[in-house]
Amino acid sequence: QQQVKQSPQSLIVQKGGISIINCAYENTAFDYFPWYQQFPGKGPALLIAIRPDVSEKKEGRFTISFNKSAKQFSLHIMDSQPGDSATYFCAASMVDRGSTLGRLYFGRGTQLTVWP
Amino acid sequence: EPEVTQTPSHQVTQMGQEVILRCVPISNHLYFYWYRQILGQKVEFLVSFYNNEISEKSEIFDDQFSVERPDGSNFTLKIRSTKLEDSAMYFCASRVDRALGNTIYFGEGSWLTVV
Numbered sequence A: 001q002q003q004v005k006q007s008p009q010s011l012i013v014q015k016g017g018i019s020i021i022n023c024a025y026e027n028t029a030f031d032y033f034p035w036y037q038q039f040p041g042k043g044p045a046l047l048i049a050i051r052p053d054v055s056e057k058k059e060g061r062f063t064i065s066f067n068k069s070a071k072q073f074s075l076h077i078m079d080s081q082p083g084d085s086a087t088y089f090c091a092a093s094m095v096d097r098g099s100t101l102g103r104l105y106f107g108r109g110t111q112l113t114v115w116p
Numbered sequence B: 001e002p003e004v005t006q007t008p009s010h011q012v013t014q015m016g017q018e019v020i021l022r023c024v025p026i027s028n029h030l031y032f033y034w035y036r037q038i039l040g041q042k043v044e045f046l047v048s049f050y051n052n053e054i055s056e057k058s059e060i061f062d063d064q065f066s067v068e069r070p071d072g073s074n075f076t077l078k079i080r081s082t083k084l085e086d087s088a089m090y091f092c093a094s095r096v097d098r099a100l101g102n103t104i105y106f107g108e109g110s111w112l113t114v115v
Helices: none
Strands: A004-008 A008-015 A021-024 A033-038 A045-050 A056-059 A060-068 A071-078 A086-092 A110-115 B005-007 B008-011 B019-024 B031-037 B043-050 B053-057 B064-069 B077-078 B086-095 B110-114
Touching: A008 A021, A021 A086, A021 A110, A033 A060, A045 A056, A045 A060, A045 A071, A056 A086, A071 A086, B005 B086, B008 B019, B019 B031, B019 B086, B019 B110, B043 B064, B043 B077, B077 B086
Parallel strands: A008 A110, B008 B110
Antiparallel strands: A004 A021, A021 A071, A033 A045, A033 A086, A056 A060, A060 A071, A086 A110, B005 B019, B019 B077, B031 B043, B031 B086, B043 B053, B064 B077, B086 B110
């Protein structure tokens, strides 16, 4: 059962453009939605995260948009740079529920390439 | 910035052999995890650990897997009899405290190749 669905699988954007990655979830018990960035040979690193009580969160060039009714959330990277080229994973967890201890359910990942 | 450290970075082992992957979580963290990532696929949860016991495990974490916190700093994943399909990158992760923060920090991974 795929708890979190992510698209597209790969994305090519020109430098300065906007990168948009979408995720959808099924389990309404999820209450924490992080995005992780992963460079080749490295572990996933938290980029930005959102809780379902807000519809948008912005940190620098990175913005999460969250639509609770549609059970969807997306990552927008403004002014994309070649250094943003990496794999991006959305994830979801039930942070405050019983014994789950915030287990992360990851999407399949999006390989972003930003051309100079 | 504090980080999760993992050893070895890469290990090649023969099928059927036992493997121990080691992790040193961030020092004041209380929750520990192992995840794995098969090449080109998504990151998958294996197990979570708190207060010296397993809190949750996935269907991947069968009887050949075990975890241990042998002392105050290390957190290990043992695979008893490795199979070819165990070849993957294994990530250790930790989190400080449920009340203080949700961020799960990942190590750089241990790449396991079973031949």
